[in-house]
Amino acid sequence: MEKREQLYEGKAKKVYATEDPAFVIVSYKDDATAFDGAKKGTIAGKGAVNNRMTNLLMRELEARGIPTHFVEELNDRETLVRKVRIVPLEVIVRNISAGHFASRYGVPEGIVFDSPVVEFSYKNDALHDPLLNDDHAIALGLATREEIDRIRSRALQINEMLKGILAEVGVTLVDFKLEFGMTPAGDLVLADEISPDTCRFWDSGTGEKLDKDRFRRDLGNVEGAYAEMSRRLMGS
Ligand code: 5GP
Numbered sequence: 001m002e003k004r005e006q007l008y009e010g011k012a013k014k015v016y017a018t019e020d021p022a023f024v025i026v027s028y029k030d031d032a033t034a035f036d037g038a039k040k041g042t043i044a045g046k047g048a049v050n051n052r053m054t055n056l057l058m059r060e061l062e063a064r065g066i067p068t069h070f071v072e073e074l075n076d077r078e079t080l081v082r083k084v085r086i087v088p089l090e091v092i093v094r095n096i097s098a099g100h101f102a103s104r105y106g107v108p109e110g111i112v113f114d115s116p117v118v119e120f121s122y123k124n125d126a127l128h129d130p131l132l133n134d135d136h137a138i139a140l141g142l143a144t145r146e147e148i149d150r151i152r153s154r155a156l157q158i159n160e161m162l163k164g165i166l167a168e169v170g171v172t173l174v175d176f177k178l179e180f181g182m183t184p185a186g187d188l189v190l191a192d193e194i195s196p197d198t199c200r201f202w203d204s205g206t207g208e209k210l211d212k213d214r215f216r217r218d219l220g221n222v223e224g225a226y227a228e229m230s231r232r233l234m235g236s
Helices: 046-063 099-105 134-139 145-167 222-234
Strands: 003-009 013-018 023-028 031-034 039-042 070-073 078-082 089-096 112-122 171-182 188-191 199-203
Touching (some): 023 046, 046 078, 046 145, 046 222, 089 145, 112 134, 134 145, 145 171
Antiparallel strands (some): 003 013, 013 023, 023 078, 031 039, 070 078, 089 112, 089 171, 171 199
């Protein structure tokens, strides 16, 4: 599939048209941002790790019955995906308290929840992605009740699958963010990425952070954490 004009550039990815309007090419960058874009940097090799890890996990999810936008990995940084209309909701699933859950509710990190917490944010940079509930999302016309119910149950299924896959490589899935898209035929598919940029991964034995929190919090060894996740899941 031929790469044509750039359609969009985000903080961590670029999207290009192809000769077929049903498909686009996603290109992963090494650029990293945090705190609503206030902190900027580069994580060498991140684009390739995130591209390959996302594709591996999407293939695993597809094999377990979850439809995704993934079509074909083109090279280390680029992947062909189905073009979808992104539902403007960030769908966050939490298994253990961390990040904004800990700061917002004044609790320590590391509380293991009896059942997962699903939370939605309105995907809107100008408004700083505000937290919202089902009724807000419906009132704003972001999704229908039926779509939200499907998104919630799909996100919980994905959580169980990812927890299992990661446990096999000694990683605890603390929390993560998903985005879903609608195909022109009206099918809901998992889109965006599943990577150390969008998930919190803790080593199951030591609790060491193996994700973007190392960049956000200046913990050092940022590249090492991405490389370690790559080694554990992809073998290199
Ligand atoms: P928190 O709300 O605690 O900041 O994030 C919860 C989880 O969702 C974390 O795994 C975090 O990486 C992910 N997440 C939440 N919002 C964003 C976002 O805007 N961009 C990215 N890349 N990940 C996010």
